Amino acid sequence: MSVVYFIDARGGKKPLVERLPDLVERLLQGEELRGNVALKMHFGEKHNETFIKPFYIKAIVDSLKKMHENAKFFLTDTTTIYKGERYNAIDHIMCAVYHGFSPSYIGCPVIIADGLSDEGVSVSENVEIARAIYDSDALIVISHATGHGASSYGGALKNVAMGCVTKRTKKWQHEVTKPVLNDSLCNLCGECERVCGFNAIKVKEKVIFDAEKCIGCGSCIAVCGTGALRTEEKASEKIQKRIAFVAKEVLKHVNKAYFINFAVSVTPFCDCAEMAPRFICEDIGVLASADIVSIDNATIDLIGISAFEGDPKVQVREAQKLGLGEMSYELRKI
Ligand code: SF4
Ligand code: SF4
Known part of the structure; x- marks a missing residue:
């Protein structure tokens, strides 16, 4: 059974931000971080709030920084497969700064891990780890727990699998989530065409979908307000299994990894979505663990499985099967 530390947003006299140092201290007790330590983030797509x-x-x-003087920290993420504000490293850094992640405020820089040229290290047939993450001496994965249009849930496993790899590996995971259209629900609003950066959807008298051009990024599904665009049946199960597989491949090549999940402002979609805030549960708190399976399992349990579309635990069970950690956990409130 693994330990998951937890600060509860629904109790405690101090605000979460003042309790975070305790959480970090418990997570890393007895450990000494050295060298280059990547803090894997999601800076939020522009217009995400x-x-x-x-x-x-x-x-x-x-x-x-106070506890680990021999380490150098940097915030990191990788470029996206969809053509938004984080599609290339320069725009991505500017988006991070726009959202307040400037080195002068945070106290460490932002380095986009796949750099200017989608640079990665191939570790197996479909998996390339983004260069700066591969080169790091330790990884601290800081995830915003949310629902997700394709994978039902997104937390630490998804942050590692989708967020620590190059575009090629993101595409491989997403290729199982191309949209299917139900014409009868479509009101021809054109939103799907607007967000598709790959010219895979045209809206005229009806929606014309080009499966060859589609990379399965899910942007059109996220903005389709009528439910006319959905993923295929079983797509969620398939992508969650790929997420677990890629997470395993990434973590095999990382010296040390620790996980912090924020279950606050829990939205139905991940922070790639440009949308007005809507929440699927009240603020829960922040969790921390050295076990990626336990932390995601505990996060889903605290949010409540019924808050998600589909079964959010496929990825967690698959990750346990692959030896990434334990489903059973002891939640230690601090
Ligand atoms: S976003 Fe949905 S409702 Fe709007 S045109 Fe596309 S498929 Fe139709
Ligand atoms: S059609 Fe939808 S899923 Fe496919 S590339 Fe365009 S936005 Fe992404």
Whole structure:
């Protein structure tokens, strides 16, 4: 059974941000971080308003720097497969700064891990780890727990599998989630065509979908307000299994990894979505563990499995099967 530390947003006299240093200390007790330590983040797509706020990250970075003087920390993420504000490294850094993740405030820089040229290290047939993450001496994965249009749930496993790899590996995971259209629900609003960066959807008298051009990024599904675009049956199960597989391949090549999940402002979609905030549960708190399976399992349990579309635990069970960690956990409130 693995330990998952937890600060509860629904109790405690101090605000979460003031309790984060305790959480970090418990997570890393007895450990000494050295060398280059990557803090894997999601800075939020431009116009997303629910990404983890910089003041939380500053509190984490401040306590890490105090406790681990021999380590150098940097915030990181990778470029996206969809053509938004984080599609290339330069725009991605500017988006991070726009959202408040500037080195002068946070106390460490942002390095986009796949750099200017989608650079990665191939570790198996379908998996390339983004260069700066592969080169790091330790990884702290800071995830905003949310629902997800394709994978039902997104937390630490998804942050590692989708977020620590190159575009090629993201595409491989997403290829099982191309949309299917129910014409009878479509009101021809054109939103899907607007967000598709691959010219895979045209809206005229009806929606014309080009499966060859589609990379399965799910942007059109996220913005389709009528439910006319959905993923195929079993697509969620398939992508969750790929997520677990890629997470395993990534973590095999990382010296040390630790996980922090924010179950606050829990939205139905991940922070890639440009949308007005809507929440699927009240704020729960922040969890931390060295076990990626336990932390995601505990996060889903605390949010409540019925808050998600589909079965969010496929990825967790698959990850346990692959030897990434334990489903059973002891939740230690601090
Ligand atoms: S976003 Fe949905 S409702 Fe709007 S045109 Fe596309 S399929 Fe139809
Ligand atoms: S059709 Fe939808 S899923 Fe396919 S590339 Fe375009 S936005 Fe992404």
